[in-house]
Amino acid sequence: MENLKQYIEDNKQRFLDELFELIRIPSISSLSEHKQDMYKAAELWKKYLLDAGADEARIYDTEGHPILYAEKIIDPKKPTVLVYGHMDVMPVDPIDLWESEPFEPEIRDGKIYARGADDDKGQAFMHTKAFEFMVKTNQLPVNVKFMIEGEEEIGSPNLTKWCAEYKDMLEADIILVSDTGMIAQDVPSITTGLRGLTYLQIEVTGPNRDLHSGLFGGAVANPLNVLADIIAKMTDEDNRVTIPGFYDDVLEASDEERKKLNQAPFSKEAYKKAIDVEELDGEKGYTTIERTGIRPSFDLCGMWGGYTGEGAKTVLPSKAYAKLSSRLVPNQDHEKIGKMIKDHIEKIAPKSVKVEVTPLHGGQAYVCPIEIPAYKAAEKAFEEAFGKMPVPVRSGGSIPIISTFDKVLGTKSILMGFGLESDAIHSPNENYPLFNFYKGIETIPLFYKHFAEMK
């Protein structure tokens, strides 16, 4: 594409200023007090898409947060790319671990530090700017549609229904998504698989009020101890989930597949050092890459109960809570597994407490075929921009809506991710290197070029 690098160079400060404006809106989808911020983010992004050259842009209300849609149809007979992204972000706690304000982006050591800098404002915004470049330089080779939602971080509860309702409007040849990572700045990669997810909340009630742990301790079941026991019982010494049937639907990878998977560049020492742990731990018999790529997980995302303040308050608490998430692999159904976990917990809970298990979120795993033109186009785009072929990888993360797109719209997705593991998404000090931001804007138009040529 002509003038690509020059256009980015000439506009780099403006691109950043515009992104910062978006980041400053604290669009946290899981906290109801930020409902209006989601509309603010949608309005601003709508303006950016219209300025970039969209024919039209509309904000759709849902039962939850809004969805932004925009399009530019250059010729109905030409192929169409549907860009998916999300404007909502994760909560910022623990807030005291942030080195700068989460919603006031700051550049340090060549990286943008802010909530949403990578996930997904930073990455999705690259598409807006790549689109702008193609329109302004008259090089847009296909039709483009944008679908930017506000509920990705809470499991996209309203997007499926909306997609079904506007199926015709959303018709496209491929969905293009930047909401994943790459191996390193000099090792581009394309995510070809995503894990599914089931997420449950457990509430254990013991006595009807907090009790004096001296007067009652030893004679009344303690809900925190009971909950710890329930959680502990659900995995064994080999870190395998003990719930009967849990692994039944897992497609075991062949020896050859596993061999290929383990050929991806990976340094165990560097991995351990980056997160500062002495030993890695996971399901026996699998490598780290396999444990996150092709095996399900079983993690507490939160647990709380009793006294959590300063000092030594003694109490036998009435309640204990946990948030439990299990990442699932292709062929495991999230609803089936969610119900299996719920039933199992209710079965093993002792009669001395009451247990309530509530499913909060779920999504299916996804596998992207690597033979389709869009995948080949993405490969070529990365090769041209980075000077080397991208590696196909299975990610441990989940974007539940991707498998839903396949099912509801009948359209495959290409996951062109530009994030790095060190971006600390979902964590304090989330960041996104300026290199990746600008390199993404440079790579995306090349995808369009190769995709148009191949179709």
Place this chain on the structure above:
Amino acid sequence: MENLKQYIEDNKQRFLDELFELIRIPSISSLSEHKQDMYKAAELWKKYLLDAGADEARIYDTEGHPILYAEKIIDPKKPTVLVYGHMDVMPVDPIDLWESEPFEPEIRDGKIYARGADDDKGQAFMHTKAFEFMVKTNQLPVNVKFMIEGEEEIGSPNLTKWCAEYKDMLEADIILVSDTGMIAQDVPSITTGLRGLTYLQIEVTGPNRDLHSGLFGGAVANPLNVLADIIAKMTDEDNRVTIPGFYDDVLEASDEERKKLNQAPFSKEAYKKAIDVEELDGEKGYTTIERTGIRPSFDLCGMWGGYTGEGAKTVLPSKAYAKLSSRLVPNQDHEKIGKMIKDHIEKIAPKSVKVEVTPLHGGQAYVCPIEIPAYKAAEKAFEEAFGKMPVPVRSGGSIPIISTFDKVLGTKSILMGFGLESDAIHSPNENYPLFNFYKGIETIPLFYKHFAEMK
């Protein structure tokens, strides 16, 4: 004693008003922001003791919260009673479960609702008013000393040293304490045994920051899962602590002792109903009374980590915490057991995490002899005030300082408690029935009378 009931009747509103003033001072010892409130409480209580007739009253600074001392010496050759109480209270969380403001006392259904209404402002204040009655009616038969501390709820970290320093000043024949309960309003009881306590905080660190539970889940040890596992491993299916040596020093009660203990009035159905649980649970082979009276406990007082807010945030947390308390029985040394638990946790923790165990609090168990004159005097006082002999009971609670008094001052303590199980001490909606408050003020002077006669 002459005019006892009349004096209480004539002054009942004033007694209540004065107590309410004390309760309104939020003297929470575990929270450093309330340091000045402890001094406010000490100053007010000092005034009350001087008004009641103390010769002198002084506030002593310590490295932590202050100690209030007062005395009235009528004749150095006469016996001396040392009254112990505490002006500090527990924190009030969870605040949303309170039906009225914790520090604005309210009378509902004949009970005072407020933090400290029973423990221990309400109970210790009865001694101030009983003392006032005896002084004002010229019936005080012995010398009286008061020692009101501000750190009981955090384990009295500075009182031992202070007692050693002022040993001569604190010389007494008996220590009188109202900081325990009685079986029911029509079943008076005297606590003859208290459990000891060791209290530890556990901090488990996994990765150096919160991680994305999708990208890392399954390959990196989750500190919450690890902590749940550690806790679960420390007790077995019979609810016995599995730490080697934990029960070694426990004095096993004889069959006869156990038989006697189980003769105390106790309704399992009423007990279960009061706390709304379907089944009781505890160490196999022991009754509920035994489980709290003569057996150690092992309770989580708190546990927390990861995301604890609204909705379904996915995260693999960096940290997990627990507060662990074990109530101990006579002959178990709290420092030995504390170290045993700490060493055991450090031993069983996997190398995939870092574990830090910090002892926060501890105290020895206590047994009160029932043959001494002071015990007999207390029996007679209860009998006279309530019309029936009190039952000796072993309480599951701990007042660590009581065994310290025995060791440092060489003085035994009599635990004349007037609280009820339904007083919800340490819990939301702590309360103290007006009946118990006034009946306590009536019973205490009778103790002095009988004690003076017996010595």
